[in-house]
Amino acid sequence: MGTKTVIPFGPQHPVLPEPMHLDLVIEDEKVIEAIPQIGFIHRGLEKLVSKKDFMQFVLVTERICGICSFGHSLGYSETVEALMGIEVPPRAEYLRVIWHELSRMHSHMLWLGLLADGFGYENLFMQCWRLREDVLDIFEATTGGRVILTACNVGGVEQDIENNELAGIVVTLDKMRAEYGELLRTFLKDRSVKSRLVGVGYLSKEDSVAAATVGPFARASGIDEDIRSYGFGAYGALADFQPIVSTKGDGYARCEVRGLEVLQAIDIIKELVDKMPDGEINQKVKGVPAEGVEVVSRLEQPRGECFYFAKGNGTKFLERFRIRTPTSQNIAGMVQTLQGCDLADVPLNVLTIDPCISCTER
Amino acid sequence: MGSFHLTKMSLRNFFKKPATKMYPVVAPTYTKMSKGHVANEIKDCIFCGICENRCPTHAITVSKEDETWTIDNFSCIQCITCVRNCPKKCLTMEPDYTKAAAQKSIITLKKPELTPEERAAKEAADKEKAARIAAAKAAKAARDAEAAAQ
Amino acid sequence: MTQTEKPQVFKDIEHAQLRKQVESYHGRGWRFVNISGTTVEEGVELLYSFSDGLPLENLRFTINTETALPSVSDLYPNCFFFENETHDLFGVQFTGISIDFDGEFYKVAVPTPMNPHSAAAKASASGKPAADKRAADASVVDTPVADEPAEGEESSDKKSSKKKGA
Numbered sequence: 082m083g084t085k086t087v088i089p090f091g092p093q094h095p096v097l098p099e100p101m102h103l104d105l106v107i108e109d110e111k112v113i114e115a116i117p118q119i120g121f122i123h124r125g126l127e128k129l130v131s132k133k134d135f136m137q138f139v140l141v142t143e144r145i146c147g148i149c150s151f152g153h154s155l156g157y158s159e160t161v162e163a164l165m166g167i168e169v170p171p172r173a174e175y176l177r178v179i180w181h182e183l184s185r186m187h188s189h190m191l192w193l194g195l196l197a198d199g200f201g202y203e204n205l206f207m208q209c210w211r212l213r214e215d216v217l218d219i220f221e222a223t224t225g226g227r228v229i230l231t232a233c234n235v236g237g238v239e240q241d242i243e244n245n246e247l248a249g250i251v252v253t254l255d256k257m258r259a260e261y262g263e264l265l266r267t268f269l270k271d272r273s274v275k276s277r278l279v280g281v282g283y284l285s286k287e288d289s290v291a292a293a294t295v296g297p298f299a300r301a302s303g304i305d306e307d308i309r310s311y312g313f314g315a316y317g318a319l320a321d322f323q324p325i326v327s328t329k330g331d332g333y334a335r336c337e338v339r340g341l342e343v344l345q346a347i348d349i350i351k352e353l354v355d356k357m358p359d360g361e362i363n364q365k366v367k368g369v370p371a372e373g374v375e376v377v378s379r380l381e382q383p384r385g386e387c388f389y390f391a392k393g394n395g396t397k398f399l400e401r402f403r404i405r406t407p408t409s410q411n412i413a414g415m416v417q418t419l420q421g422c423d424l425a426d427v428p429l430n431v432l433t434i435d436p437c438i439s440c441t442e443r
Numbered sequence: 444m445g446s447f448h449l450t451k452m453s454l455r456n457f458f459k460k461p462a463t464k465m466y467p468v469v470a471p472t473y474t475k476m477s478k479g480h481v482a483n484e485i486k487d488c489i490f491c492g493i494c495e496n497r498c499p500t501h502a503i504t505v506s507k508e509d510e511t512w513t514i515d516n517f518s519c520i521q522c523i524t525c526v527r528n529c530p531k532k533c534l535t536m537e538p539d540y541t542k543a544a545a546q547k548s549i550i551t552l553k554k555p556e557l558t559p560e561e562r563a564a565k566e567a568a569d570k571e572k573a574a575r576i577a578a579a580k581a582a583k584a585a586r587d588a589e590a591a592a593q
Numbered sequence: 594m595t596q597t598e599k600p601q602v603f604k605d606i607e608h609a610q611l612r613k614q615v616e617s618y619h620g621r622g623w624r625f626v627n628i629s630g631t632t633v634e635e636g637v638e639l640l641y642s643f644s645d646g647l648p649l650e651n652l653r654f655t656i657n658t659e660t661a662l663p664s665v666s667d668l669y670p671n672c673f674f675f676e677n678e679t680h681d682l683f684g685v686q687f688t689g690i691s692i693d694f695d696g697e698f699y700k701v702a703v704p705t706p707m708n709p710h711s712a713a714a715k716a717s718a719s720g721k722p723a724a725d726k727r728a729a730d731a732s733v734v735d736t737p738v739a740d741e742p743a744e745g746e747e748s749s750d751k752k753s754s755k756k757k758g759a
Binding site: 405 | 603624626642649674699700
């Protein structure tokens with residue numbers, strides 16, 4: 082029978098990927114309870130809608146987070162376009178999805194690297210990030226920015242990618258497959274990696290549903306839910322999209338789901354490049370959002386389902402813009418996985434929800 | 444199952460060049476689209492102020508009386524709004540970005556004085572334009588008088 | 594290709610019916626999505642969103658900052674995040690949140706920054722001297738404009754009338 086101690090974990094800790102605080106109540110190296118606390122990097126970005134007009138606000142949404150940057154500008158643009166009834170040209174929709182899938186690839190590769198660093202395999206961490214540089218080079222060649230792309234705006238996209246450049250992108254991604262396969266094999270088959278991941282942070286399907294988890298965190302526990310399968314935007318043009326689902330429910334399953342989603346993203350990009358239509362890339366925006374009109378929209382970001390709500394008030398400033406990020410939904414699930422785990426597995430459990438606290442707090 | 448799956452990749456990397464560059468000793472490779480800093484071809488600038496109005500961070504200040512264009516490079520977020528909206532297309536986005544410095548620097552560009560040849564050419568062009576306008580007015584007055592007479 | 598949900602379903606309810614409606618969604622197995630708030634003249638307009646796969650429905654009602662709302666975090670555990678956030682940013686009162694941070698969830702410089710009409714914001718505005726409020730608001734917006742916050746709305750309108758239309 083041991084005594085209970087409370088260990089404060091975060092917001093600054095070498096192995097913690099994001100600035101959140103956890104009060105861990107432990108007894109003899111086992112965590113009994115974890116109380117989360119966030120709010121260290123709240124910037125009040127949602128209040129900026131009253132200062133930046135709706136065309137300029139897309140630059141603010143891009144800078145909410147460095148990893149999901151393009152996803153937020155895409156979700157914002159889609160929501161405001163629905164608010165004002167703007168039709169986006171098909172080529173712009175395809176280009177947006179290509180950039181979004183590249184964004185998903187770079188985000189998952191970043192996460193795989195952080196996971197390897199979390200259990201101490203630094204070589205694997207470095208190799209993942211070295212391979213991720215290929216995706217960032219594609220971003221720089223097509224948009225000029227490695228992390229903040231400034232590619233999406235209300236009405237379409239800012240610049241075009243020529244068809245021969247698109248073919249070059251597909252060739253680069255195909256070349257990446259072989260090396261990425263080696264990394265994925267290490268994650269899924271290596272004995273030392275498996276001993277740190279299998280059985281860690283198990284969440285059953287019922288618990289996952291009760292905690293309303295989203296994204297790869299939910300799909301690893303057997304919930305078959307992916308906003309991309311509803312066919313919004315150019316996702317509707319995909320011939321057969323099946324979300325990657327695993328039933329094991331532990332850290333290994335979450336690693337498997339995210340690792341395989343990278344390969345699925347390469348296939349999606351290839352399919353869309355083959356079907357790419359020609360035409361305009363931008364629709365000129367006239368007028369302002371009407372008073373009292375409200376729109377909600379959802380987007381499958383790398384971390385899960387992201388929810389956007391916009392309300393107009395007749396001026397060029399939006400009345401309200403709300404972003405609900407997937408991490409805020411997954412925190413309750415994370416707290417549940419932490420109950421009963423070893424102290425050494427706490428950073429792994431925090432990492433398996435792929436936290437992005439800068440999006441969550443805005 | 445098995446161990447040491449990363450051996451092949453590690454041995455390959457052992458014999459390859461490093462993937463990182465010794466920046467800033469080695470210059471970075473930029474693409475043609477890389478966003479670095481905004482440059483202005485000042486002799487074409489008409490100081491209309493559109494770039495100042497559209498800049499989301501108020502990094503640009505334009506003074507029409509003094510004929511100066513000022514930019515605070517450390518405030519610029521490389522959104523290319525100014526470049527896209529410039530009516531004279533004198534703004535460009537150069538790929539190399541502002542280097543780290545101990546102090547923020549503000550760059551002011553002033554329109555250069557016209558050389559005597561340029562001034563003479565400008566005066567000749569203005570005179571020609573004034574003559575054309577006067578001729579067109581006279582022709583219109585003649586046409587109106589004719590129409591009134593009929 | 595449709596970009597967003599069609600049709601958009603917004604149900605207007607009374608705040609007293611909230612608990613019953615949420616229990617009905619929970620009973621039918623719908624997933625909780627979001628709580629969001631917008632400041633309006635009468636108080637705060639709250640939007641509760643629920644989803645069952647593709648269908649997405651939103652409950653909409655207005656409440657003032659004096660009335661207390663029952664928390665739904667016993668039905669949906671992850672609600673505690675949104676209820677604490679709504680309390681800190683808008684001043685809406687909730688009773689019975691599973692993990693209640695009591696106003697300390699977000700570290701905000703002025704109380705209820707998104708809702709200047711709430712009781713807490715008015716109390717702090719009358720208590721603090723004007724210079725402090727200006728400094729607190731200037732930290733939210735990063736533009737060195739001379740005529741800043743207390744007349745924030747009018748100054749931005751004056752600027753917009755000078756600029757050419759978007």
